[in-house]
Amino acid sequence: MTFTSWQYALFLPLVVLLYWPLPRLGRMALLLVASYFFYGMWDLRFLALLMASTGIDFFCARSLVGMREGRGKILFTTLAPLLWLGGCAFFGKEYVSISPASLMVAAAYPVLFVPIHEWLWTRDEAARRRGFLWLSILTNLAVLGFFKYFGFFADSLVALLGAAGMDPGWTLPHIILPVAISFYTFQSVAYAVDVYQGKVQPAPDLLTFSAYLAFFPQLVAGPIERPAIFMPQFTKAAVWEWEHLHAGLRLLLVGAFKKIFVADNCALVANYVFNPGATPNAPWALLGIVAFAFQIYGDFSGYTDLARGSARLLGIHLSMNFRFPYLATGPSDFWQRWHITLSSWFRDYVYIPLGGNRAGLARTIINLWITMLLAGLWHGASWTFVLWGAYHAAMQTAYRVVPFLGRLEKSTSGPRHVLAVALMFTLTLFGWAIFRAQTMGQLGVWLHALTIWTPGEDWTKPALWLLLHIVPLILLQLATLKPRDEAELGRLPWIARGAVFFLLFVAFVSSVASEQEFIYFQF
Incomplete structure (x- = not known):
């Protein structure tokens, strides 16, 4: 179920x-x-x-x-x-x-x-x-x-x-x-x-x-x-409030939209590109990794919203697990936005007990590597997950030892902030390629595809397909950006909220993709 x-x-x-x-x-x-x-x-x-x-x-x-x-x-x-x-x-x-x-x-x-x-x-x-x-x-x-x-x-x-x-x-x-x-x-x-x-x-x-x-x-x-x-x-027994019903149904609707409309439809392109027998060229390889980035985000953040909504109907509050992760300005910022409860768990029960950042830069970097390697291995028993953890550890290291990157991550506005977000999103996409590849050989196929820019299979239709299912998510996030909760629409007038809820409902019930199992069930 x-x-x-x-x-x-x-x-x-x-x-x-x-x-x-x-x-x-x-x-x-x-x-x-x-x-x-x-x-x-x-x-x-x-x-x-x-x-x-x-x-x-x-x-x-x-x-x-x-x-x-x-x-x-x-x-x-x-x-x-x-x-x-x-x-x-x-x-x-x-x-x-x-x-x-x-x-x-x-x-x-x-x-x-x-x-x-x-x-x-x-x-x-x-x-x-x-x-x-x-x-x-x-x-x-x-x-x-x-x-x-x-x-x-x-x-x-x-x-x-x-x-x-x-x-x-x-x-x-x-x-x-x-x-x-x-x-x-x-x-x-x-x-x-x-x-x-x-x-x-x-x-x-x-x-x-x-x-x-x-x-x-x-x-x-x-x-x-x-x-x-x-x-x-x-x-302590919760007391019934109508807000439990309102908030629970809102979270369930947003979660269903993310999972069914966004993630499952993006999965069609990602699964095609990362099929073990696939030989994509560069445009298809890039489309595939963008598709997977929004598939895993819509899938897991959608699951979290569905979980939060289900619990809220019972008067129980669950933690937010995502806070606009693709707007991160650097790796540390990313892990404060992506799978927040896991990253804070590793921070409090692994990184800090190891010494955290209390014993100088060299020891801090060692502690980061140990923590991120364990976090990678937590995601799955595979060398690709170990490599993914090492990749994020390397990013954390680079942003600490390279002054320009450190300053870039701390930017809050202006062109430098835009550059920081764009760079981190690009680095995140490369990390998702490591994460998505089932074997090192498959990762090698994807990396080799980036060098193939010769004409091949038409990629314009899948690109439009992705835009059709990603742009509504981006619009939803623009509407929820100020409250810092990806499912909170309270600042909109009630007529606008009703219209948004109606469109979200239409989007997920009209989705043509077959249901995909939640990605994080395998972990």
């Missing part, structure tokens, strides 16, 4: 109607059931991973502040993944396949966690707190690392051994990447760290924390919320 499917158009109103009459704990129970149903529509098996992460983080966070839960409660909670997988194997064997290895791992979870939990409580307070913090962090990162990176590093090792003339003869397992694991893992890590640092109190009960971690509007692709801002919205 996706935000743009007919199933979601029935699911969301039903949840909203059932939600508001309930007391707080009733709302939490409804959100948990709805969120597990929403996530289970992708793959029932991976609900066990979400249950396991929920149990670990809940009990570790409580222990961090001296709240010790009973052994019976811990045992029952940690048995939930095994019971779930067992139920799927027995009742759902026609729909899902549960491997014996999965059952064994689920059975090992309570066997390992309960004794470790009890042993850590025998330690002094400082050691206990450090132990529970690292238990939460390392467990989450280990699960993420196995499902997302085991195949990548194993394949890379096999290729390296092969280049050295050795054939290990390994048979590597095919590991399916669970949807949303990168997002809820980072949110879990932030929760444990913030509780440890005293920035937020742990959830008052397991039901509230389960609903918090699995909250369906932002579970699959963010935004990655901060506990200090997000958790209080679950521990």
